[in-house]
Amino acid sequence: MEMANTCPSLKAKDYKSGTKPVWCPGCGDYSVLLAITKAMAEMSLSPENVALVSGIGCSSRLPAYLNVYGFHAVHGRALPVATGLKVSRPDLTVLAAGGDGDGFSIGGNHFMHACRRNVDMTYIVMDNQVYGMTKGQASPTTDPDWDKSKLTPGGTKINPYYPLVIALASGANFIARASSTDPNGAAKVLVDAMQHPGFSFVHMLSPCVTFRPEQKDWKKMVRAAPVEPTTDPAVAAKRLMTDDNFFLGTLYKGNRAPYQPELKTSVEHISELEKGFIL
């Protein structure tokens, strides 16, 4: 296998595959794609040593648009696929990506356990508080009074899920928020996330202009968090619990050692494993 650790000559556009995205014009995900390619170029990553794994949903179409190894898995399962890949191939840079429904609803259990397991990878959730691909249903991050879905005519009447708080409580080692409205800022956060050891969670605000047109206002609402990243979970807890969902930047950087079992052979031959069976 030819291996090269870095590729300093590549520009952001070189990380794109050239396949035309299925996204609606104006979708925030275009800018997330741009931010990811900028971050990869900034880190001079060799495309063949990077893998991006996704689930199902609008944002999960992302891998096909990049020139890295990709896996477009089934709904909700990006994190386990990425976990298996990274644990068995620690030499790779592994990212997982998807939407709020994919990551927090059908894949919610994996999110919690990926935070807890702390495998060295970066998880980008493009949150638009709606299921876009199935044409506009409420997601776990939708406000309870949003009543535009035929499935929940009077609104969901249940409180949204706070992914950053869950991430912290579950043990994520890095927690940040970025926004598609600021691709350069998002790229910076992604570089920070990929460079930090362990499980890095990036909450990426990415408006759905089709089913949540009001989210176009998000660009006026987002602002840099007026704080430095904390390493103290208690400080982070307070920060995230009182967060209004629009502070951007790295909010928490833990120092837990990543989960990575050593892959080292200690026997000369497989037949040594048979000894226990011999009478």
Add this chain to the structure above:
Amino acid sequence: MNDFASLATPPTQHIGVTRSLSIAMLGSGGSGVMTAGGQLLDAAGQAGWYGMMTRSSGPQIRGGEAAALLRLSPKPVETHKGRFDILLAIDWLNADRFVGEIILDSNSIVIGDQGGTVPEAISRMGGRYVELPLSELAKGISGGRPNMVALGALAHLIGLPIDALEAVLTKSLSKKGQEAVDASMAGVRAGAEQASAVPDIPDFKVEANAKQERWSITGNEAAGLGAIRGGVRFVAAYPITPGTEILEWLAPNLKKVGGVLVQAEDELASINQLIGGSFGGTPSLTATSGPGLALMIESIGLAVASETPVVVVDVMRGGPSTGIPTKSEQSDLNIAIYGLHGDAPHIVVAPMSIGDCLFTTQWATHLAETLQTASIVLSDQSLGQTRALIDRPADIAFVSGGRSITSRSEDFKRYAVNDSGVSPMSIPGTVGCQYTADGLEHSPTGTPSSRAEDHIQQLNKRKRKLDQFDYGDHWALTEGEGEIAVLTWGSSTGPVSEAIDMLRAEGYKVRLISMRLLLPAQPQRLAQALQGVERTLIVEQCHGAQFHHYLRAHYDLPGEIRSMAIPGPLMIRPDDVYSELKAWENA
């Protein structure tokens, strides 16, 4: 008295070509019957015998009643007879629940502790009752336990050399020190002496066998070793009865060969972790049981569509739903074959003996890797959790050719349409061969596509690669000749094979066909194996006759067909199959 079964003088009323001795040890949880049973089995192996031991207990994890069911023989054995020569109970608490499983007759001998009362359900089956002071003798020994006294008594009765027991106890108690070995051996000697002092108990003397290397292994351990021999280096799994022992064996052993086992948060995670591991180039496997397989099904389809090799070992138990977790049944055949949505060709194989769990798992891994698809291995509780004394399974090496691309290729197309149907597969790290694996239908390059042309090309390709592959002689065990055939699979092979031996001893000609490869179906091979057959009995441990229906759907079966479909939890016995065939013969 000469009316006890023994290896030296097999009982004539039970026509068995395999001369054997069946022993049941019974006791409440913590009484140590499983430990003593395992030691008796291993000592029998030391003395040159073959044998097997099944652990039988209720759904409770600790406590309750437990039975170690042993069968010892000078020839390899793969099934219980049902009838037992010796039943030894350390106590009789809740012993009634084994009535269906442990059958006694007037030739059986029942041994109980002094002062105990044999439950009516047991005593009414017949057999001669003998009391031994098991707990009293144990009390007289510092660190003594009744199960060791029982072990010594049994060893004496069956003519097992005490030094074989001493060798096994010394090995199994090595961590506890010489004191523990001495206490156990004192119990064993006391038990042996007591048994010899009881009047009118005949000796079960056994001719010594030539000693040779013999393994003591369960089907679950064998599956684990088969996985490693097949190249598996990544396992992700969620614990489930009765598959967990595969994982418990693999966890430390994978580590030794540079692999890793991850305990996942659920079965959805484990199958998808495998897909990730395999995508990265590492042969990957998981072990589960029916409920876990049901949860994994969606992503097994992803493995098929994205052509990512994975192996799933399903150690079947009684179903549906939670069913009977500790008992065997062959009722996951339908879900393994038909459970995937869409047209999703994949591999389904089944081991036909405890030792074969090794070969079949290794083969399943080879097939998954070579054909870039999902392999499901249908083992079951009786194979997985039964310990057998076997000869060392042969080393078999397969040449895998699935992951063919290791360097830059200008015209690399991950899902290229070609004659074999097996497309070039690169692994991350290979320059210039980046692609996106996808569960969406795709073009040859992997780009999502809903075009009719791409769909039919990829469907054909995924089917073709499995249909055209040469599975060789491994597809089934076929032996014997004649116009009567028994068609079976998996753990039913043991009792069927023994029933056929019984019939052959009477001069009948019977063919045995046990199918290891269930998917893709092999209609031409089976037609050839059944040529000239006029009657076929289809045997399976399944209420819904799933195997029978599967055969009807995929094969042309000649002549008259009878289905013998019996659900768990009781195992199919050789006598049952024998009687069914005799009844048909005489009909």
